Amino acid sequence: MSAEAIADAVPTAQPGPKASTRSRFAGLRSAKTMTGLVMFGVFVLAGAFGPLVWRKDPSALSNDILQPPSGAHWFGTTQTGQDILAQVLVGTRVSLLVGVTAAVLATVLSLLVGLTAGYVGGLTDELFSALANVFLVIPALPLVVVLAGYLPTRGSLTVAVVISLTGWSWGARILRAQTLSIRRRDFVEAARATGERPIRIILFEILPNEFAIVASSFLFTIVFAILTQAGLAFLGLSDVTTWSWGGILYWAQNNQALQSGAWWWFVPPGLCIAVIGMALALINFGIDEFVNPRLRVQKLGPKRARRMPMAKSRPLPASRRTDVVLEVTDLHVNYGEGPDAVKAVDGVDLVLRRGEVLGIAGESGSGKSTLAYAITRLLRPPGEVVSGSIHYWPRGEEPVDVLRMSADELRAFRWAELAIVFQSAMNSLNPVLTLRVQMADALTAHRPGTTSQQRDARVVEVMTMVGLPADRADAYPHELSGGMRQRALIAMALVLEPDVLVLDEPTTALDVVVQRQILNQIMALREQLGFAVVFITHDLSLLIEVADRIAIMYAGRVIETGSASELYRSPQHPYSDGLLRSFPHLHGPRKVLTGIPGTPPDLRIIAPGCPFQPRCGQAIAACTTTMPLLLATTEGHQVACLLTQPRSSDDDEL
Amino acid sequence: MRYLARRFAFYLITAWAALTLNFLIPRLMPGDPAQALLSRFRGRLDPRATEALTAMFGLNNESMWSQYRTYLADLGKGDFGLSFTFFPTPVGTVIMDSLWWTIVLVGIATVVSFVVGTLLGIVAGWKRGSRWDQLLPITTFFSSIPYFWFGLIVLFVLSGELRLFPLSGGYSSWLSVDFSWAFLSSAFKHAILPGLTIVIASIAGWLIPMRNMMVTTMSDDYVVLAEAKGLAPRRVMLNYAARNAILPSVATFTMSLGFVVGGAVLTEIVFGYPGIGNNLYQAVINEDFPLMQGIFLIITFVVLLANFLADLVYVWLDPRTRVEA
Ligand code: SF4
Numbered sequence: 010m011s012a013e014a015i016a017d018a019v020p021t022a023q024p025g026p027k028a029s030t031r032s033r034f035a036g037l038r039s040a041k042t043m044t045g046l047v048m049f050g051v052f053v054l055a056g057a058f059g060p061l062v063w064r065k066d067p068s069a070l071s072n073d074i075l076q077p078p079s080g081a082h083w084f085g086t087t088q089t090g091q092d093i094l095a096q097v098l099v100g101t102r103v104s105l106l107v108g109v110t111a112a113v114l115a116t117v118l119s120l121l122v123g124l125t126a127g128y129v130g131g132l133t134d135e136l137f138s139a140l141a142n143v144f145l146v147i148p149a150l151p152l153v154v155v156l157a158g159y160l161p162t163r164g165s166l167t168v169a170v171v172i173s174l175t176g177w178s179w180g181a182r183i184l185r186a187q188t189l190s191i192r193r194r195d196f197v198e199a200a201r202a203t204g205e206r207p208i209r210i211i212l213f214e215i216l217p218n219e220f221a222i223v224a225s226s227f228l229f230t231i232v233f234a235i236l237t238q239a240g241l242a243f244l245g246l247s248d249v250t251t252w253s254w255g256g257i258l259y260w261a262q263n264n265q266a267l268q269s270g271a272w273w274w275f276v277p278p279g280l281c282i283a284v285i286g287m288a289l290a291l292i293n294f295g296i297d298e299f300v301n302p303r304l305r306v307q308k309l310g311p312k313r314a315r316r317m318p319m320a321k322s323r324p325l326p327a328s329r330r331t332d333v334v335l336e337v338t339d340l341h342v343n344y345g346e347g348p349d350a351v352k353a354v355d356g357v358d359l360v361l362r363r364g365e366v367l368g369i370a371g372e373s374g375s376g377k378s379t380l381a382y383a384i385t386r387l388l389r390p391p392g393e394v395v396s397g398s399i400h401y402w403p404r405g406e407e408p409v410d411v412l413r414m415s416a417d418e419l420r421a422f423r424w425a426e427l428a429i430v431f432q433s434a435m436n437s438l439n440p441v442l443t444l445r446v447q448m449a450d451a452l453t454a455h456r457p458g459t460t461s462q463q464r465d466a467r468v469v470e471v472m473t474m475v476g477l478p479a480d481r482a483d484a485y486p487h488e489l490s491g492g493m494r495q496r497a498l499i500a501m502a503l504v505l506e507p508d509v510l511v512l513d514e515p516t517t518a519l520d521v522v523v524q525r526q527i528l529n530q531i532m533a534l535r536e537q538l539g540f541a542v543v544f545i546t547h548d549l550s551l552l553i554e555v556a557d558r559i560a561i562m563y564a565g566r567v568i569e570t571g572s573a574s575e576l577y578r579s580p581q582h583p584y585s586d587g588l589l590r591s592f593p594h595l596h597g598p599r600k601v602l603t604g605i606p607g608t609p610p611d612l613r614i615i616a617p618g619c620p621f622q623p624r625c626g627q628a629i630a631a632c633t634t635t636m637p638l639l640l641a642t643t644e645g646h647q648v649a650c651l652l653t654q655p656r657s658s659d660d661d662e663l
Numbered sequence: 664m665r666y667l668a669r670r671f672a673f674y675l676i677t678a679w680a681a682l683t684l685n686f687l688i689p690r691l692m693p694g695d696p697a698q699a700l701l702s703r704f705r706g707r708l709d710p711r712a713t714e715a716l717t718a719m720f721g722l723n724n725e726s727m728w729s730q731y732r733t734y735l736a737d738l739g740k741g742d743f744g745l746s747f748t749f750f751p752t753p754v755g756t757v758i759m760d761s762l763w764w765t766i767v768l769v770g771i772a773t774v775v776s777f778v779v780g781t782l783l784g785i786v787a788g789w790k791r792g793s794r795w796d797q798l799l800p801i802t803t804f805f806s807s808i809p810y811f812w813f814g815l816i817v818l819f820v821l822s823g824e825l826r827l828f829p830l831s832g833g834y835s836s837w838l839s840v841d842f843s844w845a846f847l848s849s850a851f852k853h854a855i856l857p858g859l860t861i862v863i864a865s866i867a868g869w870l871i872p873m874r875n876m877m878v879t880t881m882s883d884d885y886v887v888l889a890e891a892k893g894l895a896p897r898r899v900m901l902n903y904a905a906r907n908a909i910l911p912s913v914a915t916f917t918m919s920l921g922f923v924v925g926g927a928v929l930t931e932i933v934f935g936y937p938g939i940g941n942n943l944y945q946a947v948i949n950e951d952f953p954l955m956q957g958i959f960l961i962i963t964f965v966v967l968l969a970n971f972l973a974d975l976v977y978v979w980l981d982p983r984t985r986v987e988a
Contacts, residue, residue: 041800143677146917147684148966150925151943155685155959158947159692161699179918232807239809240929244944258812267819279812286807287800294799303879387887423893436884439903441910441981450902451892485982501892 042295048288059098067095085273088264103253111234114173119180127188144178157246168247180226225296228289254278335361340397353379355565366542368556370549376565381513428502432514434494438486445482471500492523511543564610564620571646581648666984681963744953754957765938769927772861780869785905788877806867810926814860814933831935857934876908916973
């Protein structure tokens with residue numbers, strides 16, 4: 010599911026603060042993060058209060074030599090009778106302090122370098138980036154070992170400083186990239202334009218947006234520092250008379266703890282390091298999910314092409330007319346489940362006849378793109394078809410319900426019978442494969458018998474059809490212009506001669522001239538090859554020109570449908586009427602569906618009555634309570650508006 | 664190849680930075696470590712060693728600049744000075760004897776870890792929300808374990824108690840180093856445990872980013888389109904999702920390699936492996952500064968070389984870097 014499609018289904022206009030906070034922090038409240046936080050908390054408490062509660066001197070010698078864990082010594086004793094639990098508790102304190110100190114220092118360094126480089130740009134950026142990259146490439150541990158080798162004193166603080174000097178560069182690199190991208194956003198540009206001081210912009214506009222990344226690299230550095238300190242101490246390169254986890258291991262190893270069977274001496278410090286590392290990594294998983302919402306969605310496997318349960322199957326639709334190629338009946342698509350579910354498509358019926366162009370118009374948030382994804386069964390969770398049917402009529406055969414196909418049937422059906430062209434040509438092409446490979450693999454999948462010469466010939470054939478020079482077959486997507494990429498996608502869609510072509514805003518990203526050329530080409534090819542087109546766009550005036558019939562969607566429903574000429578001549582729904590009246594005339598400047606005051610409805614707010622009511626200039630009292638149904642007014646023309654429908658006598662005009 | 668030329672220039676700069684760092688560290692360290700060392704060893708050290716050390720650390724009152732020139736000139740000739748742990752063996756010779764052990768061990772372990780980790784990451788990303796997600800906490804746990812601690816436990820259990828593997832070293836000491844079957848099989852046996860330690864501890868570093876990148880890439884339009892084309896799931900997973908998701912992994916090879924090298928140094932010490940990490944340890948324990956510095960430089964250069972190889976792979980994988988501009 011593309012980001013656009015999700016945005017299309019779940020309008021972002023004035024989201025309720027409660028809903029948005031809940032979903033924004035969902036990643037941070039996952040079980041993983043919670044477990045990590047609790048584990049980390051236990052260590053912090055143990056380091057802070059442990060030595061106060063377990064009041065044994067970690068260095069005190071005694072006669073209990075190499076005792077296994079017992080009531081008196083929970084973790085046993087060392088070769089000189091020291092209490093290991095006491096050592097581990099003090100060690101927790103020391104190791105955490107070194108880790109946090111090093112992480113604080115490294116984070117400060119990386120913030121200084123990363124923010125300055127990203128914000129100032131230019132030569133400063135070049136120099137700072139080079140510095141960070143150099144430190145990133147020089148292997149850290151050998152450098153720390155060399156530095157520590159020269160140190161006259163190797164106290165914990167010195168070690169922390171040395172570690173921070175080698176551990177700042179990764180954070181700096183990420184922060185620089187992030188700052189660079191935030192700096193170009195509107196609110197920062199605005200602040201700069203009003204002459205705000207750079208330091209204020211950095212602190213109040215940029216930094217808050219980098220909180221998650223800073224936190225993540227901070228936690229990461231703690232682990233790095235604890236591991237490095239343990240390594241140094243284990244090698245005897247840091248002060249081993251202070252008890253740290255690494256220091257305990259140093260003594261255990263030098264006294265052959267494992268070989269003499271004293272596992273209780275050797276195991277706990279290492280386990281502590283591993284567990285704290287894991288705790289911080291778990292918290293970082295949560296932060297990752299927070300930063301990258303795509304990671305958040307659960308249960309998103311290749312099973313996503315889920316089949317509708319057989320039990321829900323409905324009888325075949327009534328229309329058995331032979332010229333129908335695709336029929337959508339009472340389709341419902343939800344995003345999410347249960348009471349929070351958003352009804353992105355809410356009971357849509359559509360009929361597509363062979364060779365015709367069916368236009369679907371709507372603003373973003375109307376559910377039109379979701380509909381396209383549902384027809385092709387490409388919806389990804391949380392989007393899900395809840396009910397309805399999508400029947401496809403193969404030539405001269407019985408209809409099949411796309412929603413109830415098995416995985417194999419679906420694979421065979423896709424592209425061979427129904428192909429789709431997405432909005433963004435750049436994002437739809439695999440950037441690392443040539444056009445030839447991307448077109449030929451559809452042939453290989455659907456016509457396994459073909460030779461590579463036959464496939465090549467077909468690739469060249471479709472490319473010529475859409476006006477692409479055949480020598481571009483070996484080009485990579487980035488080597489093509491925007492218009493050429495869009496042509497390539499269309500060529501790709503035609504490679505198997507499908508019966509139905511779904512175009513999801515196929516030309517919006519292009520300039521008007523190229524747009525026009527490509528549309529003409531598609532329409533010419535349709536004449537020639539006879540496929541039917543479902544054309545989804547927000548550009549109603551374009552549809553009036555090219556479509557045979559048009560369905561206008563609002564809030565997940567079709568609110569008016571009829572032939573293009575009928576709709577142009579006499580639109581009956583106030584929404585369609587408003588749209589059309591905002592166009593000067595057919596061939597005048599193009600207008601998009603924003604000519605109506607107000608914003609698209611928030612589908613999360615479920616109100617009775619007509620969804621268009623808040624923006625409708627002709628609303629009557631009943632509109633707030635009665636949901637208008639899509640009913641025929643004349644032959645082939647249906648409208649969902651109370652004004653065109655017989656109403657009960659007690660309604661008053663407003 | 665503009666991209667590669669840029670990268671190459673960057674590695675040259677980094678190499679120069681490492682050289683300079685190496686020059687500056689002993690001179691800028693608080694407490695004048697070289698002088699302290701000299702006074703500690705006074706009389707016990709071969710006069711030639713004292714002289715070499717004096718020259719090397721600029722204790723002969725030459726200007727910083729002329730010291731720097733001499734330093735670079737010596738290195739240019741491949742002269743890293745004399746090791747005084749193995750006096751009078753030149754540092755270069757000591758390093759060369761051990762370098763190959765490390766390159767073979769760490770090189771193979773890194774490749775195995777990268778391949779296995781990436782493959783597991785692909786599957787875990789593709790089947791997210793399934794039981795494969797359990798791989799994440801498990802491998803994270805192993806990656807948080809200190810290499811040396813894990814190595815020692817493995818060594819104690821498998822070699823000490825069960826006697827399945829040799830306890831230490833790189834080959835059985837009675838064999839001569841050649842390409843005989845006896846030597847190679849012995850070297851292999853000795854390398855299994857340290858290699859396994861490195862693989863197990865580093866695998867999460869490849870697996871988790873790969874899995875997350877897979878999940879992110881799977882929502883990209885071209886993956887959705889590949890699915891819409893009715894391609895076999897395996898092809899969508901490998902040629903569309905994974906083929907793109909792997910790019911950041913290769914691009915951030917640098918950082919991951921840094922960790923592996925650090926861990927490998929400790930692993931070698933624990934397993935008494937005759938590699939460069941063990942040498943570094945010896946050098947630091949014996950305050951053999953020339954050897955210590957030489958090893959640091961060599962490790963850095965090898966890492967730079969490995970990074971350049973990763974860049975070559977990147978260029979091969981991503982046609983966008985091949986743009987001639
Ligand atoms: S039903 Fe009422 S509110 Fe809705 S479009 Fe018709 S007149 Fe307007």
